[in-house]
Amino acid sequence: MSRQRRAPGPCGGRVHNVLRAAWSRAQRAKPSLGVAALVLALGCGGGGQGDGGPKVIVLGFDGMDYGLARHFMETGAMPNFARLAESGRFGPLGTSVPPLSPVAWSNFITGMDAGGHGIFDFIHRDPERMIPEFSTSKAESSERTLKLGKWQIPLGSGKIELLRKGEPFWSVLERRGVETTIIRMPANFPPSGSASRELSGMGTIDILGSPGIFSYYTSELFAADRQVSGGVIYEAWEEDGVVHAELHGPDNPFLVEKEEVTADFELYPDPEEPIAKLVVGSEERLLKVGEWSDWVPVTFELIPTQSLHGMCRFYLKALRPELQLYVSPINFDPLAPDIPISTPEDYATELARRSGRFYTQGMPEDVQALKAGVLDRREFLAQAKIAGDEIRRQYEPVLADFTSGLLFYYFGNLDQVSHMMFRAIDRQHPRYDPVADAPFAGVIEELYRQADEIVGYTLDHMADDTLLIVMSDHGFASLRRRMSLNTWLYERGYLAVKNPDLSQDPGFFANIDWSRTRAYAVGLNGLYVNLAGRERDGIVPPAERRALMEEIAAELLATIDPATGQPAVTKVYRREEVYRDRGAIDVGPDLIIGFARGTGGADDSSLGGVPPEVFTDNDGEWTGDHGMDHETVPGILLTSRPLKRPATELKNLAASILAELGVEGFPATADPGEK
Amino acid sequence: MINSFLRPLFDGLLYPFRGLHPLVGLTVVSLVAAIGILYVFKLTSNQDKLAAVKRKIHAGLFEIRLFNDNPRAILRAQLDILRHNLTYLRLAMVPLLWMIVPLVLVIAQLQFHYGYRGLDPGQSTLVKVELAAAAGRPQAILHAPAGVAVEAGPAWLPALNEVAWRIAAVEPGDYELDLEIGGESLSKSVRVSNDVVRRSPIRPSAAFADQLLYPAEPPLPRGSAVRAIHVVYPPGDAGIPGWESEWTWMIVFFVLSMVFAFALRKPLGVTF
Amino acid sequence: MFGSTKVKLDSDLVKKVKRYADIAGYSSAEEFITHALEKELAKLEDADSEEEIKKRLQGLGYIS
Structure with a gap:
């Protein structure tokens, strides 16, 4: 029996079979050549022209806010949106409870709410082990291994499991013979396997099994003692004209004793000029200070015949007086993916061949590096632009290939950058600084302009009879105040701690005394009863659960934020009432907290910590958010013509799309009252 | 010196294939190489002796089949086969020595046509x-x-x-x-x-x-x-995506040359 | 898996182990010791993977 290992482990055993991939590509190429010849023969060739079947393109802009979009349409910053709205429809699109991307997109995908699809937050908790965990996917290594001295051979393959329940709408379409291409749909990692072509997006892990862990190499003294979230700081010095350092991979799944795999790299600085040469294996790059490298492939040898294929981007921040080198999270290389990131398996490789390597990690914008101060705002924006440009560049061949059926394409840049740049447009924000923020005041408008350009590009390149749908999953608001639910529960006696000195709280439930705790919070909006028989150390008898929930809900709604004089929470939802779908409801929190617009949950509390203060000013870089009362942060829906079946919220949008493609009865399991 | 003669020669020879898929040129080159190898083999080796030795090896193999209940005979036959094999190698060595210099020169030239991919604008x-x-x-x-x-x-x-x-x-x-x-x-x-x-x-x-x-x-x-x-040029893939390596073309070249050489040895009347 | 290793234990402890192995229904003292060690190791390994889970969770931009 081997113990649980992190995600890439078992996948290291998968040999990337180039021959097979090349063969299947060749096989696929045949029919498309035939179609191309036919189209030419019929004399109806032309960019993006279809074959006559119904065509629907859905562009998903994560976090596009209804109010901001309307505003920019009025000021003329979004002419294509405005044009489309005239011929079609534009309006708000109701989001999910809570309004968080994995939940919201799962509502769209399955036509069900979280009670049906089982994604209630970014973070859930394992009630048996009582630890926070990711909500959308789970990695399991092969249970059995053959041990040979210090080596072990996994018997049977490990797997990464998608935890979202319910049938995705595209698989219904495929069953009816409608071809679908689903690019970067959130909460779809590993890819469902049921679309004709799929690339996984938000939720896809980096080589360490995380949403993204960057590395930072510096010669600053004691720098490595600093713990940062989402990254690791390493000390590195120049000696005799060279800096020797290592890239850090996951634990080697072939070793019985846990041991991280590493790959050496060298940096040769010019002794006088701000430039250096980087050497990673057989790869060489010349980088000026302030420059980003392209993707540098890096191979981690596991055993002689097996290796992991990663890639990373380097950013040379400074050479003198101190070395400062940022290295992006190591992404799985789409040219040789060791984990499933696309359907068919070599589709990611095909895309990379056509428009270059790209971030495979689900949320590529490195917000963690900005929060940790490793990148400043300009550097972060440069990095986010690189990531955004890759996705825009990749859109061109995907759109060109689209001839019929459904194309979904996702853009996450607007959401991630809005999170970091919101204060520049909110003078009321506690961190707003008119001087420092002035250069960034136009960033958000620029994001909306870019989205508008993508819509313009699509209109120029699609067939006239295509239905274009532009949508977002939720809106945005300034995040001025933070509320720690766990501290609130503690102060009101619902939660007990082991050490009352909360400044020492290590988080991850470590300081919670379960034997005296009746309720706790984890995730961005979830509140759970410490229920006997469900939670490992549950103490609340099931008969008392309901009364406890009501009591907490009433108290939360009556809580006033002393800084604003306003209620901090405007909605408290009981899961049995707010969710109409069933099947996965047991996974969810007992109460879902709808913070007032402008307020969000505190980070520490989200990971099971109990920080000292209930309310704090938001003084971090993360200044925009949407994890609030869902009615205050709707997304958008823009269609090039009125829909046969209008959709008012994410949950019933897929049914409308299917109706346009001639398919009724989705989802099969939905609450009939909703239809 | 020789190189300054070979460079334009190979540039010229491969000129017709420059715009085609790399495998097309490689196939033709392998075919020509196979014919060349066969001719050199024919000219520089003692074909009669080679044929005789090959017959003796076959005889030895036959002997083993025939006397498969006589360990002594089998042992003797095996020793004979070994001896003839060494003779075969000695006979084959002569043409190999003749071929090695031109082959190295040819491979070196081909390496720079097929071993690397080009730079695209923007790269x-x-x-x-x-x-x-x-x-x-x-x-x-x-x-x-x-x-x-x-x-x-x-x-x-x-x-x-x-x-x-x-x-x-x-x-x-x-x-x-x-x-x-x-x-x-x-x-x-x-x-x-x-x-x-x-x-x-x-x-x-x-x-x-x-x-x-x-x-x-x-x-x-x-x-x-x-x-x-x-x-620095990126390594070539001989037109096979995913096989990027400076040596990919060489594997393709050797495999194809061998296949062609085997296929053509009878028509060209070469024993090896 | 391949072969076994001898471990020296205090003789009092061995006596105790034998007695409790009997009471607890183990077929031998070895089985009891093996089981006890496995249980302890599993705990430690669990703690390990918890550290990894924490590190990975911190990669999520939505929390610090």
Whole structure:
């Protein structure tokens, strides 16, 4: 029996079979050549022209806010949106409870709410082990291994499991013979396997099994003692004209004793000029200070015949007086993916061949590096632009290939950058600084302009009879105040701690005394009863659960934020009432907290910590958010013509799309009252 | 010297295939090589003796089948086969020796046609100047022609005895980079093209071994303070995506030549 | 898996182990010791993977 290992482990055993991939590509190429010849023969060739079947393109802009979009349409910053709205429809699109991307997109995908699809937050908790965990996917290594001295051979393959329940709408379409291409749909990692072509997006892990862990190499003294979230700081010095350092991979799944795999790299600085040469294996790059490298492939040898294929981007921040080198999270290389990131398996490789390597990690914008101060705002924006440009560049061949059926394409840049740049447009924000923020005041408008350009590009390149749908999953608001639910529960006696000195709280439930705790919070909006028989150390008898929930809900709604004089929470939802779908409801929190617009949950509390203060000013870089009362942060829906079946919220949008493609009865399991 | 003759010869021979899929040219080249190998084999080997030895080996194998209940006979037959095999190797060695020099020259030329992929416009790569001796920072200037842009450098890397630049391909074409290193004027070819054309990743020193290994470009002058100038080309894939390696074409070449040689030995009447 | 290793234990402890192995229904003292060690190791390994889970969770931009 081997113990649980992190995600890439078992996948290291998968040999990337180039021959097979090349063969299947060749096989696929045949029919498309035939179609191309036919189209030419019929004399109806032309960019993006279809074959006559119904065509629907859905562009998903994560976090596009209804109010901001309307505003920019009025000021003329979004002419294509405005044009489309005239011929079609534009309006708000109701989001999910809570309004968080994995939940919201799962509502769209399955036509069900979280009670049906089982994604209630970014973070859930394992009630048996009582630890926070990711909500959308789970990695399991092969249970059995053959041990040979210090080596072990996994018997049977490990797997990464998608935890979202319910049938995705595209698989219904495929069953009816409608071809679908689903690019970067959130909460779809590993890819469902049921679309004709799929690339996984938000939720896809980096080589360490995380949403993204960057590395930072510096010669600053004691720098490595600093713990940062989402990254690791390493000390590195120049000696005799060279800096020797290592890239850090996951634990080697072939070793019985846990041991991280590493790959050496060298940096040769010019002794006088701000430039250096980087050497990673057989790869060489010349980088000026302030420059980003392209993707540098890096191979981690596991055993002689097996290796992991990663890639990373380097950013040379400074050479003198101190070395400062940022290295992006190591992404799985789409040219040789060791984990499933696309359907068919070599589709990611095909895309990379056509428009270059790209971030495979689900949320590529490195917000963690900005929060940790490793990148400043300009550097972060440069990095986010690189990531955004890759996705825009990749859109061109995907759109060109689209001839019929459904194309979904996702853009996450607007959401991630809005999170970091919101204060520049909110003078009321506690961190707003008119001087420092002035250069960034136009960033958000620029994001909306870019989205508008993508819509313009699509209109120029699609067939006239295509239905274009532009949508977002939720809106945005300034995040001025933070509320720690766990501290609130503690102060009101619902939660007990082991050490009352909360400044020492290590988080991850470590300081919670379960034997005296009746309720706790984890995730961005979830509140759970410490229920006997469900939670490992549950103490609340099931008969008392309901009364406890009501009591907490009433108290939360009556809580006033002393800084604003306003209620901090405007909605408290009981899961049995707010969710109409069933099947996965047991996974969810007992109460879902709808913070007032402008307020969000505190980070520490989200990971099971109990920080000292209930309310704090938001003084971090993360200044925009949407994890609030869902009615205050709707997304958008823009269609090039009125829909046969209008959709008012994410949950019933897929049914409308299917109706346009001639398919009724989705989802099969939905609450009939909703239809 | 030979190289300066071979370079235009191979450029000319492979010219018709430059715009085609690399496998087309490689197939033809392998076919020609197979025929060449067979002819050299026929001319330089003692075909009669080879045929005789092969018959004896077959006889030995037959003997083993025949006397399979007589260990002594089997042992003797095995020793005979071994002896004849050695004779076969000796006989085959002569044509192999004849072939080795031309083959090395041919392979070296082909390496620079098929071993590397071209630079596309927009693609960046490094120009590296290897210095002969460690000294202070050399004066270093790179004059780029119109089709190539200098993006970064010069970087002086004393630990590597190297001066490097990053250049970007702008427009397709054949270019000469003009370098001034410590007062010395040198040039290095760079090709921006995706065709099957000769690419020279290294302009070598005048040393014989370097010239043998890197025949794609005339060597640097003797006594230069520069040991070699590199332009890094990405490794080729012989037209098979996913098989990027400098040696991919060679595997394809050897496999195809063998197949052709076996297929053609009867029609050409060659025993081997 | 391949072969076994001898471990020296205090003789009092061995006596105790034998007695409790009997009471707890183990077929031998070895089985009891093996089981006890496995249980302890599993705990430690669990703690390990918890550290990894924490590190990975911190990669999520939505929390610090």
